[in-house]
Amino acid sequence: MYLACSNKYHHKEMSKTKITINNNGSVKDDGDFEIVDVNGNAYGLQGRTIVSLCRCSRSANKPFCDGSHKGHFEHEAIAFDLPPKKV
Numbered sequence: 400m401y402l403a404c405s406n407k408y409h410h411k412e413m414s415k416t417k418i419t420i421n422n423n424g425s426v427k428d429d430g431d432f433e434i435v436d437v438n439g440n441a442y443g444l445q446g447r448t449i450v451s452l453c454r455c456s457r458s459a460n461k462p463f464c465d466g467s468h469k470g471h472f473e474h475e476a477i478a479f480d481l482p483p484k485k486v
């Protein structure tokens with residue numbers, strides 16, 4: 400997606416991050432994102448634009464998935480709507 404810009408020679412690309420909740424496993428993050436710890440320090444992703452984050456708590460490489468969920472974590476990820484946001 401490209402944003403309109405007053406300078407016709409300058410375009411800023413706006414990217415979107417896609418987060419996929421995998422069945423029985425990780426959360427896949429794909430796009431332009433940053434992962435930080437509680438202090439705001441970024442994990443060095445070495446140029447990766449796709450990573451899988453652990454949501455089963457079994458990974459020895461948290462917060463990243465190391466495949467340890469296989470056969471030990473069950474959750475069928477079916478999208479649903481959250482209740483209306485409270486204002």
Ligand code: FES
Binds near residue numbers: 458465
């Ligand atoms: S989701 Fe893969 S190790 Fe936890």
